[in-house]
Amino acid sequence: MAGPLAGKHVVLGVTGSIASFKAVDLASKLVQSGALVDVIMTYGATQFVTPLAFRSITHREVVTDTYDVSSEFANEHVALARRADIVVIAPATVNCIAKLAVGLADDPLTTTVIATAAPLLVAPAMDANMFDHPATQDNLAKLRSRGVAIAGPMPGRLASGLMGMGRMVEPVELLGHISAALGRSGDLSGRTIVISAGGTQEPIDPVRVITNNSSGKMGYALAEAARDRGARAVLVTAPTGLPNPPLVEVVNVRTAEQMALAVEEQVTVADALVMAAAVADYRPATAAEQKIKKSDDELSIDLARTRDILATVQGSFLRVGFAAESENLVANASDKVRRKSLDLIVANDITDADSGFGSDTNRVVLIDRQLNVEELPLLTKYEVGHRILDRIRDLLAKAD
Numbered sequence: 001m002a003g004p005l006a007g008k009h010v011v012l013g014v015t016g017s018i019a020s021f022k023a024v025d026l027a028s029k030l031v032q033s034g035a036l037v038d039v040i041m042t043y044g045a046t047q048f049v050t051p052l053a054f055r056s057i058t059h060r061e062v063v064t065d066t067y068d069v070s071s072e073f074a075n076e077h078v079a080l081a082r083r084a085d086i087v088v089i090a091p092a093t094v095n096c097i098a099k100l101a102v103g104l105a106d107d108p109l110t111t112t113v114i115a116t117a118a119p120l121l122v123a124p125a126m127d128a129n130m131f132d133h134p135a136t137q138d139n140l141a142k143l144r145s146r147g148v149a150i151a152g153p154m155p156g157r158l159a160s161g162l163m164g165m166g167r168m169v170e171p172v173e174l175l176g177h178i179s180a181a182l183g184r185s186g187d188l189s190g191r192t193i194v195i196s197a198g199g200t201q202e203p204i205d206p207v208r209v210i211t212n213n214s215s216g217k218m219g220y221a222l223a224e225a226a227r228d229r230g231a232r233a234v235l236v237t238a239p240t241g242l243p244n245p246p247l248v249e250v251v252n253v254r255t256a257e258q259m260a261l262a263v264e265e266q267v268t269v270a271d272a273l274v275m276a277a278a279v280a281d282y283r284p285a286t287a288a289e290q291k292i293k294k295s296d297d298e299l300s301i302d303l304a305r306t307r308d309i310l311a312t313v314q315g316s317f318l319r320v321g322f323a324a325e326s327e328n329l330v331a332n333a334s335d336k337v338r339r340k341s342l343d344l345i346v347a348n349d350i351t352d353a354d355s356g357f358g359s360d361t362n363r364v365v366l367i368d369r370q371l372n373v374e375e376l377p378l379l380t381k382y383e384v385g386h387r388i389l390d391r392i393r394d395l396l397a398k399a400d
Contacts, residue, residue: 003033003382004179006033006034007036008182009086010038011083011088011118012038012088012089013039013040013112014042014054014089015092017045017091018048019091020048021049022090022170023171036060038063038080040062040064041109046064051064063080078112081111081116081118084112086181086182087118087119088178089122090121090125090168092123093126094136097124097139120143120148121149121151122143122149123153123168124140125152129164151169151174152169173243173246179228180246186231192231193226193233193270193272193274194272195219196235196263196277197216197220197235197236198216198238198239199211199214199278200280202256202306204287204292205292208291212280213278213358214357215241215357216237216277218276218385219274219276220242220245221380222381224248224382227248232249233245233247233249234248235250236253236262237252239252256309257306260313267313272320272396273317273319274388275321282303282305282306283306284301284302284303284304285301285302320343320388320391321345323336329349329365330347333345334373337371338371341369342369343368347365347367348362348365360380362378363376363377363378364384366388
């Protein structure tokens, strides 16, 4: 499976805001993700960015005039509306939002929105006072009540020089919002998937910790894949260098015990728990209250066993574990399935350069409760996430 946007037809509407320059970057990122992008610009947008900028990136004609007889859409102004998998308006001005709320269709963009059955995502961009105005808030509430996805705005420095709420969501984050909107009615819609990620950190003193090389990439990719299939994705994560995935509920923890408590809280309403985190097996028996000073003497640290989260957490949910092994991959992973009574385990060889810690790809083996083994080829971690979710979907369907 390719990325969530590959092959999708995205209609990108751009309205008259200084944030229009971000729409050029968004169009570029959409094209790089494999989407077919058609851009519709309002007159106001053309005062900030030229149609040529978008045409150069999308290699597609840019629509600026409903009555342009030279346009491929001139004789059938709803052609884009029928073709679209999603319509994204970024940036969306206060004027555009007001027109959408009352159903006006007086330009190519609003005409397309009225004519399409595709999902609509709106990314507001405006001055903070305009965003806070009761009329704007009422209009946004009307759009939400119709199922329109609203992304942002974000706080920050605005074009006026003031600080406040009104900045358009950054393009890289908008990609997540678009993927989620496309998958809102996916095959995991209505399900809650709790996923752990990252390597826990067990403190030795206020400065030093015992940890591991986990990057968290597999767990984060799983959370994004679950979101993109309509699930409520909850990510319980130890510290990583990764940004929070858009529209994923993130619970930040540090230690194995904190992760155990957070997982116990989240799985009360979960359909499945996927423990992709690299949870420390041992922690210092006691952590020093002050930084341990270096000396010429040897230092010994007594270690205590941490809780086995998968083996001890209670509830009627599917249990999916991970096994990062350096030898006897299938045998060791199969043993974990039996000992922890797992529905599925995902095993990978951490000595493989393509699927070790920190890589963007993974080569895994899936082993189910009956110890059936399926070896997957080298895939991106996002694609591996979907293969795991395919199994979860099928197991949930059997349990219903």
